[in-house]
Amino acid sequence: MERVEACTAGSSPGALEPEEPGGLPWFHDQVVPAGSSSSRVIVHVDLDCFYAQVEMISHPELKGKPLGVQQKYLVVTCNYEARELGVKKLMNVRDAKEKCPQLVLVNGEDLTRYREISYKVTELLEEFSPVVERLGFDENFVDLTEMVEKRLEQLQSDEPSALTVSGHVYGNQPINLHDILHIRLLIGSQIAAEMREAMYNQLGLTGCAGVASNKLLAKLVSGIFKPNQQTLLLPESSQDLIHSLNHIKEMPGIGYKTTKRLEALGISSVRDLQTFSSKILEKELGISVAQRIQKLSFGEDNSPVTPSGPPQSFSEEDSFKKCSSEVEAKNKIEELLASLLNRVCQDGRKPHTIRLIIRRYSSEKHYSRESRQCAIPSHIIQKLGIGNYDVMTPMVDVLMKLFRNMVNVKMPFHLTLLSVCFCNLKALNTAKKGTIDYYLTPSLSTTSRSGKHSFKMKDIHMED
DNA sequence: TGGGGTTAT
DNA sequence: ATAACCC
Numbered sequence: 001m002e003r004v005e006a007c008t009a010g011s012s013p014g015a016l017e018p019e020e021p022g023g024l025p026w027f028h029d030q031v032v033p034a035g036s037s038s039s040r041v042i043v044h045v046d047l048d049c050f051y052a053q054v055e056m057i058s059h060p061e062l063k064g065k066p067l068g069v070q071q072k073y074l075v076v077t078c079n080y081e082a083r084e085l086g087v088k089k090l091m092n093v094r095d096a097k098e099k100c101p102q103l104v105l106v107n108g109e110d111l112t113r114y115r116e117i118s119y120k121v122t123e124l125l126e127e128f129s130p131v132v133e134r135l136g137f138d139e140n141f142v143d144l145t146e147m148v149e150k151r152l153e154q155l156q157s158d159e160p161s162a163l164t165v166s167g168h169v170y171g172n173q174p175i176n177l178h179d180i181l182h183i184r185l186l187i188g189s190q191i192a193a194e195m196r197e198a199m200y201n202q203l204g205l206t207g208c209a210g211v212a213s214n215k216l217l218a219k220l221v222s223g224i225f226k227p228n229q230q231t232l233l234l235p236e237s238s239q240d241l242i243h244s245l246n247h248i249k250e251m252p253g254i255g256y257k258t259t260k261r262l263e264a265l266g267i268s269s270v271r272d273l274q275t276f277s278s279k280i281l282e283k284e285l286g287i288s289v290a291q292r293i294q295k296l297s298f299g300e301d302n303s304p305v306t307p308s309g310p311p312q313s314f315s316e317e318d319s320f321k322k323c324s325s326e327v328e329a330k331n332k333i334e335e336l337l338a339s340l341l342n343r344v345c346q347d348g349r350k351p352h353t354i355r356l357i358i359r360r361y362s363s364e365k366h367y368s369r370e371s372r373q374c375a376i377p378s379h380i381i382q383k384l385g386i387g388n389y390d391v392m393t394p395m396v397d398v399l400m401k402l403f404r405n406m407v408n409v410k411m412p413f414h415l416t417l418l419s420v421c422f423c424n425l426k427a428l429n430t431a432k433k434g435t436i437d438y439y440l441t442p443s444l445s446t447t448s449r450s451g452k453h454s455f456k457m458k459d460i461h462m463e464d
Numbered sequence: 465t466g467g468g469g470t471t472a473t
Numbered sequence: 474a475t476a477a478c479c480c
Contacts, residue, residue, distance in 0.1 A: 050480095071466040090465055111467065136469070136480025255478050288472085289477090308470090317467055355474095367465090371474065419467085 039181060041144040041188040042305060044218035045125065045195060047207040048227045050138035052079040054114055055106050057204055066100055068093075069108035072319060076108060080227055111137075121205065122308070124198055128191060133215075134308040138207075141215050142195070143305040148187045166193035167209070167230035170221055171237045181235055185211055189232040196230065216301035217241065219252055238299040245270050253296050261285060273297040310425075314343050314351070317419030322361070326400075326409045329418060333399050334392070336420040341388040341395075344422055350384050351422035352376055354395070356402040359417035369417070372402040385428075 047053065051069040056062050056079065066082035068075040075096045078087045086099040096103055108114070118137040125132045131143040155162060163177055166189040175182050192209040199205045209230035210222025220241055221233040233241060245251060247268055249259040265284060267273050274297045281290040295301065316336040323329055333356070344351060355373035362368075376398070383390045399420065407413050 074465055076466055092465085109467075115468085134469085134480095139480065253478075257477065312470075315468070319466070369475085373474080 038213075039145075039184065040213055041148045041184050042212060042215055042218040043142045043144055043188060043192045043195070044210045044212075044215065044222040045121075045140045045142065045192070045199075045207055046209070046219075046222050047121065047138040047199075047205055049077050049079055050118070050205075051077045051108050051114055052082075053205055054117055055108070058113065059106070062104060062106070066103050068096060068103050068105045070105045071107070071109050075103075075105070078103075117203065117205070120203055121199060124202060125195060127198075128195060131305050131307050133305045139219075141218065141305045144188045144191050144211075147191060148184050151187050151191075152184065164190075165232055166190045167232060168225050170224060170231050170233045171240055173234045173237045175234065181213075185213070185232055185234060189230065192230050196228075212238070214299075214301040215303055215305065216252060216296055217299055220245075242270050242297070242299045248273055248297070251293070251296055253301075254293055258285065258289065258293065270297050310347070310349070312425065313421055313423035314340055314347070314425075315357075315419055315421035316340050316343075317357070317417060319359070319417040321416065323415040323418065324413055326403070329403060329407075329415065330396065330400060332418050333403070333420060334396055336418065337392065337395055337399065338388070340420055340422055341384075341391065344384060345386075345388065347425070348385075349425040349427055350381050351425050352381060353422070353424035354398060354402075355421040355423065356399050356406070357417070357419040357421065358403075358406060358415050361414035361416050369419075370406055371421075372405050373421075373423075374398065374402060 052067050055067060055069060064081065066079065066085050066087065068078040068082055068087055070076070070093060073093050075087060075089075075091045075093055077089050078096075082096075082100060082103055085103070087096045087103060091099075093105065114137055118134075122132055122134055122140055125140050125142050129142055129144060129147050133141040135141065163183065163186060165175060165186045169175065175186060177183065188211040192211050196207060196209055199207060206228040208222050208226065208228065210218045210220070210224070210233065211230070212218040212221050212233040213235060217233050217238055221231045224231045242251075247259075248254050248262055248270060249256075251270065254262070261284065262268070262273065265276070265280075267276055273294060276294070278290065278294060281294060284290070285293070316339045318332055318336060320332075323332065352375060353373055354376050355371050357369050357371040359367060359369050377394070380391050380394050380398075403409075407415070
């Protein structure tokens with residue numbers, strides 16, 4: 001495996017002078033602007049073709065071969081050997097095989113292993129700093145600001161080699177060792193390198209990292225040098241980075257819908273968005289979206305790194321060409337539910353809400369899903385920790401009521417997706433008599449709770 | 465387009 | 474419950 005690449009700072013060598021009389025480096029008394037949201041150090045860590053990496057770890061004999069991970073008729077991701085032969089992410093299996101007949105395909109519809117390893121990565125990163133936000137299964141943001149501050153305090157003035165950037169610097173911008181912001185980001189790059197080393201040594205995974213002063217810029221810069229490399233963005237280069245985007249649709253936070261609405265306004269480049277009238281943009285998109293995305297266009301993003309913690313929901317879905325009978329639907333729902341019950345059992349917490357999601361067939365119209373949810377009856381919740389066969393039948397009954405609430409089974413129907421989701425997860429009953437928890441836990445306190453908990457009535461009631 | 469996730473309204 | 478966003 002290649003080592004993490006290193007190059008020295010572009011400023012004068014051994015540039016730790018001038019020293020303070022006390023022997024401390026000059027920056028020890030530099031004041032970070034109070035409130036400090038303006039000078040954070042954020043890293044974005046992005047695993048290389050994650051599913052393919054996991055499959056190569058599980059099946060080492062596949063290493064070196066062009067490998068694609070298949071879900072239904074799509075190659076959802078592939079390794080770099082396959083990419084060199086023309087396979088792209090989300091490519092049709094037939095197109096991929098045509099481009100690359102030697103392509104090896106593995107089925108990746110069961111996400112269990114990916115999910116497990118994904119959380120191992122997040123946990124590893126949390127050892128560096130607890131403030132880790134997941135984005136999908138293969139990306140994480142970490143706020144390094146505090147960690148960098150600690151390292152700065154411990155930095156000795158007689159170790160000039162300590163101030164060496166790790167990895168690339170965007171645009172080859174020289175580092176100014178007299179600029180405290182540069183120094184802080186440089187230390188962030190060293191921590192990022194340590195994170196990638198730990199991921200490789202402990203989990204066998206490679207990935208990219210981007211270090212910058214906010215999430216947007218960290219994410220954008222992490223993709224500059226692509227497999228298994230890292231890039232640091234200095235503040236003076238942030239305009240170059242955002243203007244390197246060819247279209248606003250490449251801006252994280254501007255999705256499909258907003259892109260279409262912006263294009264209708266004649267906005268297609270980042271600069272178009274920067275210079276467009278704020279007032280008109282607010283009228284068109286609403287003040288919230290307008291202000292947020294216009295700030296993004298300047299590379300400004302004050303959104304915090306929000307620790308993800310344990311998942312807010314568990315879901316399993318299956319898509320298919322056609323499901324048109326209630327019996328068929330019930331069988332599929334049972335499969336989804338069985339997997340979910342295992343997962344929920346492992347997690348330890350208990351879901352208090354269950355949701356059923358469907359997608360109806362519609363020719364050529366963009367996909368839209370419908371859902372119905374309800375509270376899980378408390379007698380079912382209580383049995384959740386242990387044997388899942390007790391809960392299977394009553395849960396299926398609940399789900400089929402939700403199903404019939406959405407789908408008129410007396411009329412012909414055509415579904416292309418079914419999904420079951422457990423959400424509103426609550427920690428196990430550690431509630432003790434006399435505590436707030438006790439009175440807020442419906443299963444424990446039986447007196448005077450119908451009023452307090454009437455919010456549950458927002459969930460639909462089924463009367464059949 | 466898969467099989468997931470999140471937050472805001 | 475849906476709509477938007479992310480991967």
